[in-house]
Amino acid sequence: MLLSDKIKKANASSDFVFWAANVGKNGICDLTRVSGFIIDDDNEHVTFFLPKKLFKLIEPNLSAGSNMSLLMASLKDFESYQVKGNYIGHKNCTEENVDYYRLKVLKIIDIINGMGLDGNNVFGFLLEQPSIAVTFRCNESYLQTPKPGTGTKLID
């Protein structure tokens, strides 16, 4: 499945935050915050980045199955999208990866600071190192904004 323009716009926007989830042998869905993601040139594969300590939350589930979800949501109006697919692999983040998502996280921290809160206390943990890059192949994507119509499949 090729990723829609809405997903690309969400990733290009500076006010989106991210969650990743997968499912363990016990059938329980685990989730973690994610620092950022990139869409590969083939427009089908996504690589998301997160601190290794957070990756440990979902890593044990990888032996139970390859299904994964990535949720992206705007801090401003909760415009949200979800991408579902299958895990391909993971590796340590490169310096280039970290430089990429650090800028994104710092922008989010600025937005939180602008709300009169301590942005570093809220989202600074997303910059903890070492960090991991997880790649999965996307099969489906959905509108996830909390309003009537949420869960509608994106087809463009």
Place this chain on the structure above:
Amino acid sequence: MKTKITPDMLPAFQGVIPPTLATSSADGMPNVTYISHVHYIDEEHLAISRQFFNKSWKNIIENPVFTVAVTCPESFCLWKINLKFVEERTDGQVFDEMDMVIQAIASMQGLEGIFKLQSAVICKVESIQTLVSNGKIV
């Protein structure tokens, strides 16, 4: 890992920061979505607001164990709570209290009439894991 809601967690259930709900279908496909409100009932029970979440609800019926992540709006601690579905309520005290919170959230977001509570999804707390505390991953 604790199994009961503690007093330091209570601000996370005031409807300030939207919680994130993660469910799984019977065949192991995850579904993640923001929800409006997680309501504190007692130290062993929470209620999830059911408004739009069609896929999540289908998953909960298929597979009644799931996870919600909540954030304290004061300390910004982040907790992952594993829950087990108990029952759905469409009236009574818990439903009415949640309905008031949902209406307040809708009003703040300019979404009156759109955010309508369908039911209160009553859940038993199975386990609680602190993910972030004092700005650091635990």
